[in-house]
Amino acid sequence: MTTHAPQAGQSVTLPTTLNEAVAALTDMPAAVPVAGGTDLMAAVNAGQLRPAALVGLGRISEIRGWQYQDGNALLGAGLTHARMGRPDFAALIPALAAAARAAGPPHIRNAGTLGGNIATAAPTGDALPVLAALEATLIIAGPGGSRREIPVSHLLAGVEMLRAGELIGFVRVPLLHAPQVFLKATGRTGPGRSVASVALVLDPARRGVRCAVGAIAPMPLRPLEAEQWVARLIDWDNDRALVPEALAAFGEYVAAACIPDPAPEPDGSVPTLPPAVLHLRRTVAALARRALGRALS
Ligand SMILES: Cc1cc2nc3c(=O)[nH]c(=O)nc-3n(C[C@H](O)[C@H](O)[C@H](O)COP(=O)(O)OP(=O)(O)OC[C@H]3O[C@@H](n4cnc5c(N)ncnc54)[C@H](O)[C@@H]3O)c2cc1C
Numbered sequence: 673m674t675t676h677a678p679q680a681g682q683s684v685t686l687p688t689t690l691n692e693a694v695a696a697l698t699d700m701p702a703a704v705p706v707a708g709g710t711d712l713m714a715a716v717n718a719g720q721l722r723p724a725a726l727v728g729l730g731r732i733s734e735i736r737g738w739q740y741q742d743g744n745a746l747l748g749a750g751l752t753h754a755r756m757g758r759p760d761f762a763a764l765i766p767a768l769a770a771a772a773r774a775a776g777p778p779h780i781r782n783a784g785t786l787g788g789n790i791a792t793a794a795p796t797g798d799a800l801p802v803l804a805a806l807e808a809t810l811i812i813a814g815p816g817g818s819r820r821e822i823p824v825s826h827l828l829a830g831v832e833m834l835r836a837g838e839l840i841g842f843v844r845v846p847l848l849h850a851p852q853v854f855l856k857a858t859g860r861t862g863p864g865r866s867v868a869s870v871a872l873v874l875d876p877a878r879r880g881v882r883c884a885v886g887a888i889a890p891m892p893l894r895p896l897e898a899e900q901w902v903a904r905l906i907d908w909d910n911d912r913a914l915v916p917e918a919l920a921a922f923g924e925y926v927a928a929a930c931i932p933d934p935a936p937e938p939d940g941s942v943p944t945l946p947p948a949v950l951h952l953r954r955t956v957a958a959l960a961r962r963a964l965g966r967a968l969s
């Protein structure tokens with residue numbers, strides 16, 4: 673482990689193991705972990721954050737790759753978007769690779785990491801709906817070499833938080849060996865933050881369809897009833913194709929679950945959604961319809 677002091681009063685510690693990083697954070701409660709720095713440095717440059725010390729995670733090789741474990745992939749939190757976008761990773765977890773390929777311009781994808789995307793927990797974080805649809809589990813490294821596991825949805829919903837000195841070490845993702853799709857809509861052409869995104873995975877072993885909608889709420893939304901409804905329509909033992917009307921109905925079901933109609937007024941009239949919200953709802957419906965169509969085609 674090496675320590676530098678680039679500015680008076682600010683130190684940068686560069687551990688080479690996860691346990692060293694946790695120990696450095698425990699020893700320096702004011703220190704902040706930094707992986708690719710794409711979110712953190714944006715906050716520093718905007719004057720929103722002035723960390724007294726930094727613990728850099730970039731030299732920890734144990735969290736920069738992945739390994740197989742009992743039908744799951746154990747992904748290191750230090751995997752970059754660029755690495756996850758490569759073909760070998762795409763063959764393993766196609767939806768996460770698609771999200772990684774869509775996560776900003778190349779210099780951001782080269783530096784930005786899976787762990788940073790999760791810890792920032794921005795609504796526009798593209799990995800988040802994928803991890804929600806995959807029902808991924810986070811493995812958290814804590815003081816004294818301890819490890820604890822929490823469902824990613826618990827962290828994103830604020831049910832469980834990272835405690836002082838803890839780091840996201842790994843993400844466990846079930847390998848489903850079936851089609852998965854991630855689609856996102858942006859406000860402009862070219863790389864951009866999601867206005868809405870949909871991750872959809874098929875789980876043939878459980879005869880399930882799992883879907884999560886990102887960017888339209890503080891955390892990814894799971895339209896559980898729409899998932900169950902469409903899973904019952906699919907002929908899992910034969911051709912899994914659905915007619916266009918069923919795909920469209922799924923899209924509408926997902927969109928209505930995530931962006932419901934307003935409650936009726938006391939006089940019984942039903943207010944209409946504002947045009948921008950209606951447009952967002954149509955976008956979500958189109959993304960969900962296309963995602964299911966691609967997964968089943
Ligand atoms: C121009 C631009 C465009 C972008 N476009 C997109 C986009 O299209 N889609 C998208 O999803 N994101 C986008 N981002 C956001 C960003 O690139 C991602 O969220 C990235 O994955 C963050 O990872 P990082 O390694 O850079 O995190 P860092 O900036 O290093 O850290 C972010 C936060 O996470 C914490 N942290 C990092 N690693 C860990 C860990 N292992 N355990 C606990 N805490 C940790 C840090 O302390 C910090 O609070 C964009 C950013 C920029 C600047």
